[in-house]
Amino acid sequence: xxxxxxxxxxxxxxxxxxxxxxxxxxxxxxxxxxxxxxxxxxxxxxxxxxxxxxxxxxxxxxxxxxxxxxxxxxxxxxxxxxxxxxxxxxxxxxxxxxxxxxxxxxxxxxxxxxxxxxxxxxxxxxxxxxxxxxxxxxxxxxxxxxxxxxxxxxxxxxxxxxxxxxxxxxxxxxxxxxxxxxxxxxxxxxxxxxxxxxxxxxxxxxxxxxxxxxxxxxxxxxxxxxxxxxxxxxxxxxxxxxxxxxxxxxxxxxxxxxxxxxxxxxxxxxxxxxxxxxxxxxxxxxxxxxxxxxxxxxxxxxxxxxxxxxxxxxxxxxxxxxxxxxxxxxxxxxxxxxxxxxxxxx
Numbered sequence: 001x002x003x004x005x006x007x008x009x010x011x012x013x014x015x016x017x018x019x020x021x022x023x024x025x026x027x028x029x030x031x032x033x034x035x036x037x038x039x040x041x042x043x044x045x046x047x048x049x050x051x052x053x054x055x056x057x058x059x060x061x062x063x064x065x066x067x068x069x070x071x072x073x074x075x076x077x078x079x080x081x082x083x084x085x086x087x088x089x090x091x092x093x094x095x096x097x098x099x100x101x102x103x104x105x106x107x108x109x110x111x112x113x114x115x116x117x118x119x120x121x122x123x124x125x126x127x128x129x130x131x132x133x134x135x136x137x138x139x140x141x142x143x144x145x146x147x148x149x150x151x152x153x154x155x156x157x158x159x160x161x162x163x164x165x166x167x168x169x170x171x172x173x174x175x176x177x178x179x180x181x182x183x184x185x186x187x188x189x190x191x192x193x194x195x196x197x198x199x200x201x202x203x204x205x206x207x208x209x210x211x212x213x214x215x216x217x218x219x220x221x222x223x224x225x226x227x228x229x230x231x232x233x234x235x236x237x238x239x240x241x242x243x244x245x246x247x248x249x250x251x252x253x254x255x256x257x258x259x260x261x262x263x264x265x266x267x268x269x270x271x272x273x274x275x276x277x278x279x280x281x282x283x284x285x286x287x288x289x290x291x292x293x294x295x296x297x298x299x300x301x302x303x304x305x306x307x308x309x310x311x312x313x314x315x316x317x318x319x320x321x322x323x324x325x326x327x328x329x330x331x332x333x334x335x336x337x338x339x340x341x342x343x344x345x346x
Contacts, residue, residue: 053100
């Protein structure tokens with residue numbers, strides 16, 4: 001019954017997508033109970049792979065989830081399956097087919113284990129695809145793969161995610177909008193699944209990206225930092241004394257989009273602050289960092305604040321960044337000498 005349904009081509013709609021997803025899940029679950037020597041397994045795998053072309057994210061995710069245990073049972077079919085999905089991922093002219101191939105390839109890797117990344121030379125093929133300058137489809141497919149690997153494999157993919165950072169930064173500067181959009185989606189998922197240790201490893205690379213001449217790459221580094229602040233605030237709190245001054249320096253960049261990205265990232269970092277007094281001052285402090293002419297207002301607001309809570313690293317980093325601007329700006333409000341000496345309760 002399941003095979004008959006999957007062999008047909010039902011009209012695309014939200015209802016049929018739900019039915020297709022249910023059939024794929026049931027089909028894959030039932031197939032798990034077959035013996036590894038069952039002659040029907042190759043046909044079932046082929047049917048599931050064909051279902052990956054369904055233009056529905058939920059169906060493709062369901063297929064990937066079903067592929068993992070089936071590939072684990074029939075490992076002899078895995079190399080051929082991986083090659084087929086690689087071909088679809090990088091050469092298929094259809095968006096849904098490339099997206100589905102990324103999910104399918106992730107299901108194969110999950111079924112075999114993370115060692116499959118090396119066994120099937122997966123990461124190297126993804127890297128080679130990002131270097132294809134003739135067509136944008138391979139580059140976009142590579143970003144799809146990075147996104148699905150991180151989404152489904154989670155922390156297991158983290159060692160590769162760290163090495164994927166240069167690929168993401170390059171894709172942020174791609175000339176094709178579709179590739180840039182796919183890179184943004186991949187970066188968001190990767191940062192969401194990054195551990196504290198992973199954040200510490202990739203931070204130096206992101207900071208070096210702020211010195212790039214290519215404005216899109218610089219903008220990508222800034223956006224990645226913003227995503228890290230949003231998804232993993234606790235991990236980043238100790239790194240903010242380094243990040244915030246660097247982002248503040250980019251606020252005066254010659255390119256408008258770089259300045260906008262830095263401003264947005266700084267606002268996201270403001271969410272990390274736990275000190276209630278500084279948290280209330282975040283909008284004023286950020287405005288002063290963007291426009292030095294507003295420094296007097298920020299300094300005055302800071303001087304009028306009585307601190308009764310512990311000042312964490314993040315809060316102190318934000319205040320110190322304002323002090324760096326104040327040292328350059330000629331205005332000094334009455335009673336100001338240095339943070340910690342002239343402010344109330346500091």
